[in-house]
Amino acid sequence: MKNSPIFLSIIxxxxxxxxxxxxxxxxxxxxxxxxPMPSYQNGTTEQxxxxxxxxxxxxxxxxxxxxxxxxxxxxxxxxxxxxxxxxTVIPSLSYAGWSALLTGxxxxxxxxxxxxxxxKLYSENLFSITREGGRGNAVVGCPDWxxxxxxxxxxxxxxxxxxxxxxxxxxxxxxxxxxxxxxxxLTLIHFLSVDTAGHMYGGNSEEYLxxxxxxxxxxxxxxxxxxxxxxxxxxxxxxxxxxxGGHGGEEILSLKSFAVFFGKGIKKAKGEVNQxxxxxxISNLLGVKIPSLAQGKIIFECLNQGQENxxxxxxxxxxxxxxxxxxxxDTTGSKIQLDSTFLNxxxxxxxxxxxxxxxxxxxxxxxxxDSVIEEARARKIFDQRMNVGVFSFTGVMMSFWxxxxxxxxxxxxxxxxxxxxxxxxxIVFIYFSIFFMIGMEFxxxxxxxxxxxxxxxxxxxxxxxxxxxxxxxxxxxxGQNRMQHAQLDIxxxxxxxxxxxxxxxxxxxxxxxxxxxxxxxxxxIHLDAFMRVxxxxxxxxxxxxxxxxxxxxLEWMQGRTxxxx
Numbered sequence: 001m002k003n004s005p006i007f008l009s010i011i012x013x014x015x016x017x018x019x020x021x022x023x024x025x026x027x028x029x030x031x032x033x034x035x036p037m038p039s040y041q042n043g044t045t046e047q048x049x050x051x052x053x054x055x056x057x058x059x060x061x062x063x064x065x066x067x068x069x070x071x072x073x074x075x076x077x078x079x080x081x082x083x084x085x086x087x088t089v090i091p092s093l094s095y096a097g098w099s100a101l102l103t104g105x106x107x108x109x110x111x112x113x114x115x116x117x118x119x120k121l122y123s124e125n126l127f128s129i130t131r132e133g134g135r136g137n138a139v140v141g142c143p144d145w146x147x148x149x150x151x152x153x154x155x156x157x158x159x160x161x162x163x164x165x166x167x168x169x170x171x172x173x174x175x176x177x178x179x180x181x182x183x184x185x186l187t188l189i190h191f192l193s194v195d196t197a198g199h200m201y202g203g204n205s206e207e208y209l210x211x212x213x214x215x216x217x218x219x220x221x222x223x224x225x226x227x228x229x230x231x232x233x234x235x236x237x238x239x240x241x242x243x244x245g246g247h248g249g250e251e252i253l254s255l256k257s258f259a260v261f262f263g264k265g266i267k268k269a270k271g272e273v274n275q276x277x278x279x280x281x282i283s284n285l286l287g288v289k290i291p292s293l294a295q296g297k298i299i300f301e302c303l304n305q306g307q308e309n310x311x312x313x314x315x316x317x318x319x320x321x322x323x324x325x326x327x328x329x330d331t332t333g334s335k336i337q338l339d340s341t342f343l344n345x346x347x348x349x350x351x352x353x354x355x356x357x358x359x360x361x362x363x364x365x366x367x368x369x370d371s372v373i374e375e376a377r378a379r380k381i382f383d384q385r386m387n388v389g390v391f392s393f394t395g396v397m398m399s400f401w402x403x404x405x406x407x408x409x410x411x412x413x414x415x416x417x418x419x420x421x422x423x424x425x426x427i428v429f430i431y432f433s434i435f436f437m438i439g440m441e442f443x444x445x446x447x448x449x450x451x452x453x454x455x456x457x458x459x460x461x462x463x464x465x466x467x468x469x470x471x472x473x474x475x476x477x478x479g480q481n482r483m484q485h486a487q488l489d490i491x492x493x494x495x496x497x498x499x500x501x502x503x504x505x506x507x508x509x510x511x512x513x514x515x516x517x518x519x520x521x522x523x524x525i526h527l528d529a530f531m532r533v534x535x536x537x538x539x540x541x542x543x544x545x546x547x548x549x550x551x552x553x554l555e556w557m558q559g560r561t562x563x564x565x
Contacts, residue, residue, distance in 0.1 A: 005491040005551040013548030016541040023537030035111030036331045039122040042292040042323035048312040050287030051265035053230040062195025064240030065256040071216035081262030082269040082302035092254040097238030104279030104294030124291045127152040140176045141190030165196040173218040180225040203241030232263040249445035267304040284313045311355035314362035321369040334376035399503040420496030444527040460538035465546030505540035
C-alpha cells in the first residue's frame with residue numbers, strides 16, 4: 001500500500017525500547033548506588049568530657065511530628081526538656097534514617113538509600129565507637145538493627161514478635177524494662193507498630209493515633225526506670241507518614257519528625273534541627289568521638305555543660321569536618337583548597353583558656369568547611385546535569401527534524417497536523433488522569449515495597465498501550481463510514497503522534513533529569529523528579545512501542561474497509 005507506515009512502525013518501536021532501557025537504567029542507578037566513601041575513618045580518637053553517663057535513645061518508627069504532639073507523656077518531656085522539629089534525611093526511609101541517627105551522615109555518604117539490598121552499615125557510628133571504647137551498648141528491637149550494625153551491638157535483645165506488630169512492641173517494652181535495670185552507656189529502643197499502622201491505615205487514621213498513644217504509655221514506663229542523675233532520654237522517629245500512608249519521598253509529613261531531649265545534661269530549648277544533628281549531640285553527651293562521616297551539628301542550645309567542654313566539642317566537630325572535607329574533595333577529584341588555620345587558631349585559644357574565642361573560631365571553621373563540601377558537590381552536580389541536558393536536547397531536536405522532513409517531503413500543511421497532535425495530547429492526558437485517579441503519584445512515598453514498584457511499572461507500560469488500541473478499535477467501528485470519502489493517511493497521522501510523544505517525554509525526562517542530576521551516579525537528590533524520569537520512561541516506552549504495533553493494524557483495517565466499499 002502507498003505510504004505504508006511499516007518503517008515508521010519499526011522506528012517507533014525501537015525508540016520505545018530506548019526509553020524502556022533508560023527507565024531500567026534509572027531504576028537500577030538507585031538500587032545499585034554505592035557511597036563514594038562508606039567506610040572512611042579519620043583515624044583520630046579525640047574526645048571531650050561526658051555530660052551524662054548514659055543515653056537512652058527511643059526510636060518510634062514512622063511517627064510524624066503532629067501526632068507526636070498528641071502524646072501526653074512525650075509532651076510532658078517537651079515542657080521540661082528540649083523540643084525540636086527534626087527534619088529527616090531524604091529518602092525518608094527507615095534504613096536511611098537509622099543510619100543518619102547513628103552516623104550523623106546523609107544517605108549519599110553512608111550508602112543506606114533503600115530498605116532492601118545490602119543493608120549493613122560500614123560507616124563509623126555511635127555503636128562502633130562505644131564498642132571500641134569499651135563503653136558498652138545495647139539494642140532492643142527488631143532483627144533489622146543487627147543486620148545494620150552487626151557485631152557492633154554488644155548487648156540487648158532481638159524481638160521477633162510472637163504475632164502481630166502490636167504484640168511485638170509489647171515485647172520490646174518488656175525487654176527494655178528488663179535491660180534498663182542496669183543499662184549500658186548507649187541503649188537504643190525501637191518501636192515498630194506506629195509505622196505499620198501508618199502503612200495499613202494512613203498517617204491521619206485513628207489506628208495510627210491509637211498506636212502512638214499506646215507507645216506513649218510504654219515510654220512513660222521506660223522513663224520511670226531511669227536515673228535522671230546519670231541518664232539522658234532522647235525520643236525521636238526515623239521518618240513521618242503521609243495522610244494516605246507511606247513515606248520515602250519529599251512530602252512535609254514524611255520529612256517532619258521530632259526530637260525530644262530530657263534528663264541529665266539537658267536544658268529547656270525549642271527550635272528546628274536536622275536528623276543528622278542528633279548523632280554528634282549524643283557524642284557530646286557521652287563524651288565520645290564524633291563519627292568520621294558526620295555532616296550534622298551539635299545541638300549546643302539544648303546541652304547544659306560547662307563553657308570549656310562546649311568549646312572543646314565545637315573544636316572537635318570542626319576538626320572532624322576538616323578531615324571529612326579533605327577526604328570528600330579527594331573522592332570527588334575537586335581542586336578546592338582547605339584553610340587549616342581555623343584548626344590551629346581555635347586550638348591555641350582553647351589551650352590558653354579563651355574558650356569563648358575558641359568556640360567562635362571553631363564555629364566559623366565548621367561553616368567554612370561545610371561550604372567547601374557543598375561547593376565541591378555542586379560542581380559535580382553541574383557536570384552531571386549537563387549530560388542529561390544533552391540527552392533531552394537530542395530527543396527534542398530529533399522530533400523537530402522528523403517534523404521538518406515530513407512537512408518538506410510530504411508537502412503537508414501544519415493545519416493538517418493539528419488533529420493528530422490533539423490525538424497524541426488526548427492520549428497522554430487520559431493516561432495521566434487514570435494514573436492519578438487510581439492513587440498513583442510521582443512520589444517515592446508510594447513505592448515502599450518491591451510490589452509497589454512493579455505495580456507502577458506495569459501500569460505505566462501497559463495502560464498507554466490499552467489506550468492506543470482502544471483508539472484503534474474506535475476507528476474500526478466509527479471510521480469505516482468515512483472511508484467512502486477519503487483515505488486516512490496513516491503514515492502522516494502516525495508520524496505526527498510519534499513526534500508529539502517524543503517531544504513531550506524528551507522534555508519531561510530531560511527537565512526532571514536535569515533537576516535530579518545524572519540519575520544516581522553521585523546520589524543527587526530530588527526524588528519526585530527521579531520518579532518522573534523513572535516512570536516517564538516506561539510511559540513513553542509503552543506509548544511508542546504500542547504505536548509501532550498499532551500503525552500496521554490501522555493499515556490493515558483501512559485496507560479491509562476499502563476492499564469492502
